[in-house]
Amino acid sequence: MPLPPLRDPSDRSVRVRALGKAVPATALLFSALLAFNLLQTLSLMLKLVSGRAFRAFNRWVADTWWGWCVIGSEKLLGIDIVLTGDPVPMRENAIVVANHQQMPDITFMMILARRKDRLGDMKWLVKDPIKYVPGVGWGMTFLDCVFVKRDWMADKDSIRRTFARLTDRQVPVWLLSFPEGTRLTPEKLRRSRAYAAVEGLTPPDHVLVPRTKGFVATVRGLGDHVASVYDVTIGYEQGVPTLWQYVKGYARRAHLHVRRYPITELSADDAELGRWLQLRFQEKDRLLARFYREGAFPPTREA
16 A cells, blocks of 8 residues: 655654755745746747757756755755665666656655766656746746646647657757656555456556556657666655655655666567556566565665
């Protein structure tokens, strides 16, 4: 079953000190983000002169602001990741799929991306309404992120155009996707288990059955522009934190288990590729069961 939500510390003084750090840090970062949004808007004039310079500037914006978030969480809050599984090369173009429990999944993935010099190159498969959100949403529209409406017929053309821009211009990319399509909750797990039973799949205990169409389109759209697919399983120790708990420093550590698959090893058949993703999430389910039982993922690749 899903890990329960993380509890706040019982000590009131700890909570007060956490707020004393979180409130000014959040205000400063959000103010800086809105300033960057303005600069990104002005960069549209740069695009008229040089598309390459426009992309380089917006990569710098993403790398800088996300970098401040990562450095602040590490230095100010003592947040860290425990990385296990396959080695992750530096500066490799990749598709990254992960299980999704709460917003800190994203921030912990940013820590990994920064260590592999791909923070500014992160792209996202995200819900379409996010692009209207001031700050992060506005900024992502300048980064060739893929906004999806959950309607394949409505999404497929825009997805293909975005991927064509990335591949034709040889844009460095770490494309992050949560194929479950939503965050894990007990009710969503119940529905996912019922769906799995109808489809003849193994009902999961700790993840949702993934949606395969977006993943297949991503692999086909990016093709050999990416070298690998990283299958990341995220585990929390004490409970699943909210983003505000993360900002307050209550979630000091997450465990990330990485399986790296060369893109050349994936099937050329769409149905088989979708089945491959389903098998990866069945493996995640087993990994999380072991993690919750033993407190750690296996240190190396497990067959």
